[in-house]
Amino acid sequence: MTIEVLRPGVVVPRAGILRRFRRAVLADPLALAGVAVIALLVVLAVLGPWIAPYPGQGAGESDVPARMLGPSFAHPFGTDGLGRDMLSRVIVGARPALVVSLLVVGLAMLIGVPLGALAGYRRGRLDALIMRVTDLFLAFPPLLLAMAIVAALGPGLDHAALALAISWWPWYARLARGTATSLRERPFIEAARSIGVGDATILRRHIVPNSITPLLVQATIDIGTVILAAGSLAFLGLGASPPTPDWGLMVAEGRAYVLDQWWLSTFPGLAIFVAVLAFNLVGDLLLDLLDPRGTK
Amino acid sequence: MTRFIARRLAGSAAVLLGLSLITFALARLVPSNPAAVYIGPKARPEDIARVAQELGLDRPLPIQYVTYMLDMLTGDWGTSIGTKRPVLEEIVGRLPATIELILAAMLLAVPAGILLGVLSARWQRRPPDLVVRVVSIVGVSLPAFWLGLLLQILFFRTLHLLPLTGRVDPDLRFTSPIVETTGLYLLDTALSGNWVAFRDVAWHLVLPALTLAAYPIGLIARMTRASMLEALGQDYVRAARAAGIGERLITYRLALKNALIPVTTVVGLTLAYSLTGTFFVEVVYNWPGLGTFTVKGLLNLDYPVVMGVTLFGAVGYVVINLAVDLAQSWLDPRTRVA
Numbered sequence: 001m002t003i004e005v006l007r008p009g010v011v012v013p014r015a016g017i018l019r020r021f022r023r024a025v026l027a028d029p030l031a032l033a034g035v036a037v038i039a040l041l042v043v044l045a046v047l048g049p050w051i052a053p054y055p056g057q058g059a060g061e062s063d064v065p066a067r068m069l070g071p072s073f074a075h076p077f078g079t080d081g082l083g084r085d086m087l088s089r090v091i092v093g094a095r096p097a098l099v100v101s102l103l104v105v106g107l108a109m110l111i112g113v114p115l116g117a118l119a120g121y122r123r124g125r126l127d128a129l130i131m132r133v134t135d136l137f138l139a140f141p142p143l144l145l146a147m148a149i150v151a152a153l154g155p156g157l158d159h160a161a162l163a164l165a166i167s168w169w170p171w172y173a174r175l176a177r178g179t180a181t182s183l184r185e186r187p188f189i190e191a192a193r194s195i196g197v198g199d200a201t202i203l204r205r206h207i208v209p210n211s212i213t214p215l216l217v218q219a220t221i222d223i224g225t226v227i228l229a230a231g232s233l234a235f236l237g238l239g240a241s242p243p244t245p246d247w248g249l250m251v252a253e254g255r256a257y258v259l260d261q262w263w264l265s266t267f268p269g270l271a272i273f274v275a276v277l278a279f280n281l282v283g284d285l286l287l288d289l290l291d292p293r294g295t296k
Numbered sequence: 297m298t299r300f301i302a303r304r305l306a307g308s309a310a311v312l313l314g315l316s317l318i319t320f321a322l323a324r325l326v327p328s329n330p331a332a333v334y335i336g337p338k339a340r341p342e343d344i345a346r347v348a349q350e351l352g353l354d355r356p357l358p359i360q361y362v363t364y365m366l367d368m369l370t371g372d373w374g375t376s377i378g379t380k381r382p383v384l385e386e387i388v389g390r391l392p393a394t395i396e397l398i399l400a401a402m403l404l405a406v407p408a409g410i411l412l413g414v415l416s417a418r419w420q421r422r423p424p425d426l427v428v429r430v431v432s433i434v435g436v437s438l439p440a441f442w443l444g445l446l447l448q449i450l451f452f453r454t455l456h457l458l459p460l461t462g463r464v465d466p467d468l469r470f471t472s473p474i475v476e477t478t479g480l481y482l483l484d485t486a487l488s489g490n491w492v493a494f495r496d497v498a499w500h501l502v503l504p505a506l507t508l509a510a511y512p513i514g515l516i517a518r519m520t521r522a523s524m525l526e527a528l529g530q531d532y533v534r535a536a537r538a539a540g541i542g543e544r545l546i547t548y549r550l551a552l553k554n555a556l557i558p559v560t561t562v563v564g565l566t567l568a569y570s571l572t573g574t575f576f577v578e579v580v581y582n583w584p585g586l587g588t589f590t591v592k593g594l595l596n597l598d599y600p601v602v603m604g605v606t607l608f609g610a611v612g613y614v615v616i617n618l619a620v621d622l623a624q625s626w627l628d629p630r631t632r633v634a
Contacts, residue, residue, distance in 0.1 A: 139314070139613060139614055139617075140315070140318075140613065141569070141612070141613045144571070144572050144606055145318075148603065150594075151594050151602040151603075154597075228439055232439065232440075235441045235576065236575070236591055236595075237594075251441065251442055255580075259449070259453045259460075265442070266445070266446065269441075269442030269445065269446075272442065277434065284433065
């Protein structure tokens, strides 16, 4: 499902990237909106329980007399079948959404980056082996492998996150391999090798730190895609279980009432959409900055 | 060209072999007790022991893998716990509904995406470009399951225009039954001249196809735009412009032809995406295809079904990628070296 991929092998100088990013964001209203939404998401994820009008209901407490109320001043997003304020549920849901996607991307990087860096640095048979395995994982249609893994492990938020990470790491392996391949010929690496620095140290001290910018950019872009993927798994019933305020799960729960209580699915789904959109808008700009000849 | 095809075929065969290793591992190694998983949640201990022996789980892993491969190759993909019928039969039976949906979505997405991309590139950094950029990025950000629900609210509940779910009105079974030959209802009804049913099938297809098409439209538009911009910057375009050839002719006759070559890759990619994208669309619209079947299998822990569909989808994905590669090498001989 990854739509935006940095081309492997693009080595980006770290210096000045933040300044260039700031200037570019200010010049592009769409990206600026994306940055604003991401900032809002982070604030909600950190302070959600204090911002939500009914924090208890956000976490799952019910208020049955107030069930199935349409959007009103007291409940802007309406209430659900247990009388819980949907606005609070959506706000409190920002934290699990962000935490899960950070976890998935972090785990995928943890598996993919060392393998990719090793493959690109050592080349030869080890490289061929690692990359063939990578290709195998990429040979599954997006999300299908994750679904099969969840089926093998059993549904649940932790299993869904693990399954997504297992199907995501090959992208990072590819990217890390590309940068490692181009870095290994650089004079400073050759110099390190010539004075007898070991491979492990070169990888840890020189290769990985110098490939970190494109990797972090890809990770930023991927967070949105993972929010969408995790939401999709949750919608099918393969992710979080009630009463977790999970956006995908909330859309699924509201589906049965979609014709009469349209707000139940509409607002949590809107939250997923806006979050993914924001990351994609910013990702677009980042790709453009790092690799002007790329897709845009 | 023959050598290229042979090499690509051999490569695909190797990938398929590797894929079977992964699905084998998922089926036999990940669950702590594969027999218990295979037989379903309500199994008694003696049943589990019997199934473990039947499946050969007491034998060494390499032998298990060889048996698994032989079963797959001879079409024995196991039996569904839910329907008690052979998994492969169930998959093949539900395939036409899914193929019809995917084809309809692609017929919508490919021309629309290419058109949007071309417009965007031709008016780069002007209002049409901005509009297309927004449309395409919205397209790739929309959760398909949510878009489906929104379209249902709008077109069924508010406008009373289109049917809510299903592939065909159940009453038609009595008034004008569909004669199935291909399983693609639009084609079947057209072939038998059953225009009442044709109209009904088409109405049922609109919303699911539109929902499934949103992501491909966005992706194809983005790729076409990038590819067009690159083509429009080439020397032959500048030469044509210098020679006084009109902008319209340059865009559609010269640049578009060359820009479309990379777009074939994206079309293949989105086709492959639709293999799983259709799962969500089918669930929302109660579409009687492979997706609803798989999701039901996932939720009921119908293990043979899940593993069967995973392998089937992976094989389909490999085949699509192979077809795209071959199409591209036919269109652009330069790619044959790779």
